[in-house]
Amino acid sequence: MSHDDHDHSHGHDHSHDEPHPYQPDIEDAPFTERMVMAQAVAELIVEKGIVSTDEMRAQIEFMDTREPALGAKLVARTWLDPEFKARVLTDVKAASAELGIDIGDIPIQAIENTEDVHNVVVCTLCSCYPRMLIGLPPDWYKSRAYRSRTIKEPRKVLEDFGTTIPDNVEVRVHDSTADLRYVVLPARPAGTDDWNEERLTDLVTRDSMIGVSLAKSPETA
Amino acid sequence: MSETKYQAGDAVKVRAAFPPGHVRTPHFIRGCDGVVTQYVGSHPNPEELAYGRDGMPKKPLYRVKFNQADVWPNYEGPAKDTMVIDIYEHWLEKNQ
Amino acid sequence: MTIRRHHDMGGLDAGAVEQTEHDYAIWEKRVDAIVKVLSTPERKILSTDELRRGIEELGPGVYDNLNYYERWISSATNLLLEKGVITVDELGAKMADVEARWQKDRDTGS
Structure with a gap:
């Protein structure tokens, strides 16, 4: 369940003039005051x-099971089953449960990309994210640049991700400021008419469910 | 739904208020005109929860759509581009 | 007066989005877990809203100098102190203990 396809760069939440290096193996790495604080608080509680300790371990293991593959499965099913898609658009929690995915108590709303609308999600105030459906967010989602610019110049931010949306398509930015989390249902790529669910699932990337990119095309899959 | 003041299609204005504490209405949207697209349930008030209280009574929450060009006068994209923001009822006023 | 708080950054100018990411380290997962287990409906020792408020109140300098989970643990720890769940003395002693253990582990290469 690890994110083997990610690099191990020490990305973080601000400009790179004050790095906070860390590595998974604490014994080999410098530790910061906050890492010590985190360990101390964990032991005190x-x-x-x-x-x-069992509950702490179980919680960590549970979050490790949350990854984009869950959301990808949901999206692929919506591509194959219009009735399922309708249920996803009205109640993500119930629809996810059909697939054996428990998204917990924080409501998630699905927003559908169409020929006329491209959706992209940001949280300008903090970093709200549909973590129960697609795992913890990438660093860039929490970055000052993404949080500042996406709401004001979404097309330029999309360009940063190599995504160009034609001018005849509305770009709709969702600012996840309150009690809901948002997951984008990317459009099904052309040329996949005879594809099964498993193959379709591979086309659904995390970034396409945030809305900064489209689902992969058959050629690049 | 009778307890809610607004419904889908209502023109609203976000209050141009600037309190110093914890709120969930972004600065950039205050004073802007939008249209309610959806009521998404009533939730404990985050402005109370943030200070350790129970957040009661719950506040109705709406999804409100704004034209990008109405929020950012120099918006460079097509006029059809929009944003949707979740805003609590007490941050909204009726717009004529 | 139109106060814009530091965390409320939508629409501000900023540079290109650098597509950085990393595998979450165990200490980050631990911070995440601390907050989640303390905010369960059964416990309600912390809430997400309190955590956010505490992060915002770290102030501009600290907010920008800490990374994401460093901000979380700073806010969560302050809340636990405020609420009397832990005391300053307990925290100080435990942090010294943890640091000494980690330092020793590193020195001995274990």
Whole structure:
């Protein structure tokens, strides 16, 4: 379940003049005051009997199971089953449950890309993200540049991702400011009419569910 | 739904208020004109929850659509481009 | 007066979006888990809204100098102190203990 396709660059949330290097193996890496603080708090809440180590471990393992593949499965199914898509658009939680995916209590709303509308999601105030359906966000989603610019010059931000939306298509930016999270249903790529669900799932990328890119085309899959 | 003040299609204006504490209405949208697209349930008030209180009574939450060009006078994209923001009822006023 | 708070950055000028990402480190996952387990409906020791408020109140300098989960643990720890779940003394002692252990592990190459 690891994200093997990612590089291990130390990306973070601001300009690169003050790096905070860290690596998964704490013993080999410099540690920061906040890493120490995190460990201390984790131990204190266990020692005080507020949580158990088992629950902490289970929570970490549970979040590791949240990854874009879950959302990709949902999207691919909407491409094959219009009735399922209708259910996704009205109730992501119930539709996800049909696939055995529990998205928890924070409501997620699906927004559909069409011939006329391209959707893209941002959280300008913090970094709200449909984590229960597609995992934890990439660093750039939390970056000052993405959070500042997407709401004002979405087409330029999309260009940063190599995505060009024609002028006859409305670009609609969703600012995830409150109690809902948003997942984009990218459009089904042309030339996939006879594809099965498994193959279609491979075309659905994390970025396409944020809306900064389109689903992969058959040629690049 | 009778407890909600607005419904889909209503023209609204976001209050041009600038309180110093925790709010979930982005600065850039305050004072802007939009149209309610959807009521998305009532939720505990984040401006109360943020300070450790229970957030009651719940506040109706709406999705409100704005034209990019109405929010950013120098918007460079096509006139049809929009944004949708989730805004609580107490941040909205009726627009004639 | 139109106060714009530091975290409220929609529409501000900024450079290109650098498509950075990394595999989340175990300490980051641990911070995530701390917040989640403390904010379950059964416990309600923390809420997402309190966490956000605490992050915003870190102030412009700290907000920008810390990375994402460093901000989370800073805010969560402040909230736990405010609420009396942990004390300053306990935290200080435990942090010294953790740091000493980690330093020793590193020195001995284990």
